[in-house]
Amino acid sequence: MTPFAPGRTVLYRHIARDRVVGVRPCRVISDDDRGLLLWLPRGSAVAVELAADGRGVRDMPFTEWVTGERRLHEATWQGPAIVKFLPRDAHHSVWFLRDDRDAFVAWYVNLEEPLARWDDGPAAGVDVIDQDLDIVAAPDRSWRWKDEDEFAERLALPEQYWVPDEAAVWAEGYRAIELIEAGKFPFDGTWTDFEPDPSWLVPQALPPGWDRPAAAERSS
Incomplete structure (x- = not known):
């Protein structure tokens, strides 16, 4: 795909069993041989899957989440x-986290399965499957796992x-931890x-088409 x-707005979408469960419109900073770099601003319109009572997937046992209305x-x-x-x-993305003063505070490695890029003209995006297990790395490159309990429960x-x-x-x-500890790109x-x-x-x-069906073809 081209x-x-x-500067273009693309939708970073989380998919779970062919359902769209999260949508974040981001600006393209660059898209080259290294990968796709995006910007998600504070105050952006987003979409997230919630239970009928307004709770999210992390607000209840997973057994309750998968059997309830969402x-x-x-x-x-x-x-x-x-x-x-x-x-x-x-099979991961790296998020550069900031504080309320807009200063860099940590790298967040979001383990995810890439599905596909898609471009419908008015709307375009990337679909991924969030694998829940994550890594947080401080500026000094000390790191810790995050959400191991959720991963095991699911x-x-x-x-x-x-x-x-x-x-x-x-x-x-x-593999990401090796890059973190060595201070190699993009942790440099x-x-x-x-x-x-x-x-x-x-x-x-959100632009028209934000809820289109999940992309079927997996990224190479």
């Missing part, structure tokens, strides 16, 4: 802005969970001081 043009809920991104990097041929329900290969997820995490200071184009407007609504 690279996404810098729907996509449009909301606003309340956290600080995030730079998201999706490396080529990797793996105990293989007929309901969207992650089929536990070992592959852990292995991908350890690149993009930690990124500033967005001041002309980029914060999306106040």
Whole structure:
């Protein structure tokens, strides 16, 4: 597929068993041989799957979540802005987290299975499967696992969970940890001081087509 043009809005979407469960519109910073670099601004319109009573997947046991009624809920991104990097041929993305003063505070390795890029014209995006296990790395490159308990809880329900290969997820995490400990790209200071184009407007609504079916073809 043709690279996404810098400045274009693309949708970073989480998919679970062919359902769209999360949508974040991001601006393209760059799209090249290294991968796709995105900007999610504070205050952006987003969508997230919630239970009928307004609770999220982390607010209840997974056994309750998978048996209850759920729907996509449009909301606003309340956290600080995030730079998201999706490396080529990797099963993770790297998020550059900021504090309320917009200063870099940590790398967040989001372990995820890439599905596909898609481009419908008015709307375009990337679909991934969030694998729940994550890594948080401080600026000094000390690191810790995150959400191991959630990962284990969900793996105990293989007929309901969207992650089929536990070992592959852990292995991908350890590959990222090797880069973190060695201070290799993208954990070498690149993009930690990124500033967005001041002309980029914060999306106040999701574009038509944001809820299109999950992309069927997996990324190469």
